[in-house]
Amino acid sequence: MSIRAGQDNTNLPWVEKYRPSSLDYVYGQHDTVDTVRKFVQDGRLPHLLFYGPPGTGKTSTIMALAKEIYGKNYRNMVLELNASDDRGISVVRDQIVNFASTRQIFSNGFKLIILDEADAMTNVAQNALRRVIEKFTKNTRFCVLANYAHKLNPALLSRCTRFRFQPISQEAIQLRINDVIKQEGINIDDDALQSLLKLSKGDMRKALNVLQACFTGLDSPSQAITSPMIYECVGAPDPQDIEHVLDTIIQENWEAAFTIMNRLKLEKGYALIDLVNGFVDILGGYQLEKMCRLTILKGLADIEYAISRGGNDAIQNTAVIGVIKKGFETQT
Ligand SMILES: Nc1ncnc2c1ncn2[C@@H]1O[C@H](COP(=O)(O)OP(=O)(O)O)[C@@H](O)[C@H]1O
Ligand SMILES: [Mg+2]
Known part of the structure; x- marks a missing residue:
C-alpha cells in the first residue's frame, strides 16, 4: 500500500477538517445542543460539564x-486548557486566574474557560479549580469536559450543569460519514460502510480516522474500500474468516479444524481471544438448541478466563475446538 501525500490542499487529519464548524453540524446530540443553545439565548449560561465516551462531540x-x-471575539474571550497536558495545580492557579481576572476590553459579557480532559487533573488541582470557579463566577463561565464524571471532585460537579454525551447512533454517524464520502469522493461499498459504522461503536473520531486510514492506503483514490479493509484497519478479525473457522470446526474432523485455525492465526496474526470473541458473536445469531448453546458458551467462557490468566495457548487452542464440537454433538 502506498501513502498518497499532499492529495488535498488542506492536508489536515479528517477529524480536524470535519470538526463541526457550528452547532448545526454536531450530529446525534440534539437534546444537549438544544438545551445549551437555549441557555445562551436566555442569557443564563451556567457552568457546564460535558462528560461521556471519547469521540462523541x-x-x-x-x-x-x-x-x-463570540464570533470573531473568540480569541479574546475564550481560554482553552487541556488539563491532561499539565496535570499540576499551576495550570489552574496561573493561567485561569490570569485570564479570568483581566478586564475585558471588547465586550461586557462573560468569558468562557474550557477545561478539556479535566478528569486527568489531580484532586488538589480540582479543589483549587472549585475555588477559582466561585471567585470568578461574576464574569466567567467554565465548561468542564471529561470522559468520566465519577473521576471529578463532587464539589466541582455540584457547581456545573451536567450533560452526558451518549455514544453516537449509527444513523447519526452515517449522516456525517456520507458528507465526508461525498466531499472526498470516496468509493466505498455498502458492506464496508456498515462494517465501519458497527466497528466505530458510537465514536465519530474513530469512524473518521479509520475511513481516512483506509482511503490513504488505497492504490488509487478511485479504488473501492471494502469491508475486509475496514476490519484490517481497525485490527478486528474479519467475520468471514471467523465464520470459516467455525464452520470447519463444526463440519470437518479434528485435524482439518486444527490446521485451518492455526493457519489463520499465523497468516492474519489473530490471537485466540479474537477468535473466541468472534465465535460468541457469530453463534449469537445461530439457531441452537439450549444444551448446545449452554455447553459452548460455558466452555468458551472458561477458555477466555484461562487465556486472561496466561493459560498455555496450544492447549487452549485445542480446547476451543473440543468445546464447540462437544456442544454440537448434543444437537439432535
Ligand atoms: N456529534 C458529532 N458530530 C459531528 N462530528 C463529531 C461529533 N462527535 C465527534 N465528531 C468528530 O470527531 C472529532 C472528535 O470529536 P470531539 O468533539 O473532539 O470528541 P470528544 O471531545 O467527545 O472526544 C471531531 O473533530 C469531529 O470531526
Ligand atoms: Mg475532547
Missing part, C-alpha cells in the same frame, strides 16, 4: 457554542 460542541456566542 464534547470538545466540538463547546467550541461551536463558543463560536456562536
Whole structure:
C-alpha cells in the first residue's frame, strides 16, 4: 500500500477538517445542543460539564457554542486548557486566574474557560479549580469536559450543569460519514460502510480516522474500500474468516479444524481471544438448541478466563475446538 501525500490542499487529519464548524453540524446530540443553545439565548449560561465516551462531540460542541456566542471575539474571550497536558495545580492557579481576572476590553459579557480532559487533573488541582470557579463566577463561565464524571471532585460537579454525551447512533454517524464520502469522493461499498459504522461503536473520531486510514492506503483514490479493509484497519478479525473457522470446526474432523485455525492465526496474526470473541458473536445469531448453546458458551467462557490468566495457548487452542464440537454433538 502506498501513502498518497499532499492529495488535498488542506492536508489536515479528517477529524480536524470535519470538526463541526457550528452547532448545526454536531450530529446525534440534539437534546444537549438544544438545551445549551437555549441557555445562551436566555442569557443564563451556567457552568457546564460535558462528560461521556471519547469521540462523541464534547470538545466540538463547546467550541461551536463558543463560536456562536463570540464570533470573531473568540480569541479574546475564550481560554482553552487541556488539563491532561499539565496535570499540576499551576495550570489552574496561573493561567485561569490570569485570564479570568483581566478586564475585558471588547465586550461586557462573560468569558468562557474550557477545561478539556479535566478528569486527568489531580484532586488538589480540582479543589483549587472549585475555588477559582466561585471567585470568578461574576464574569466567567467554565465548561468542564471529561470522559468520566465519577473521576471529578463532587464539589466541582455540584457547581456545573451536567450533560452526558451518549455514544453516537449509527444513523447519526452515517449522516456525517456520507458528507465526508461525498466531499472526498470516496468509493466505498455498502458492506464496508456498515462494517465501519458497527466497528466505530458510537465514536465519530474513530469512524473518521479509520475511513481516512483506509482511503490513504488505497492504490488509487478511485479504488473501492471494502469491508475486509475496514476490519484490517481497525485490527478486528474479519467475520468471514471467523465464520470459516467455525464452520470447519463444526463440519470437518479434528485435524482439518486444527490446521485451518492455526493457519489463520499465523497468516492474519489473530490471537485466540479474537477468535473466541468472534465465535460468541457469530453463534449469537445461530439457531441452537439450549444444551448446545449452554455447553459452548460455558466452555468458551472458561477458555477466555484461562487465556486472561496466561493459560498455555496450544492447549487452549485445542480446547476451543473440543468445546464447540462437544456442544454440537448434543444437537439432535
Ligand atoms: N456529534 C458529532 N458530530 C459531528 N462530528 C463529531 C461529533 N462527535 C465527534 N465528531 C468528530 O470527531 C472529532 C472528535 O470529536 P470531539 O468533539 O473532539 O470528541 P470528544 O471531545 O467527545 O472526544 C471531531 O473533530 C469531529 O470531526
Ligand atoms: Mg475532547
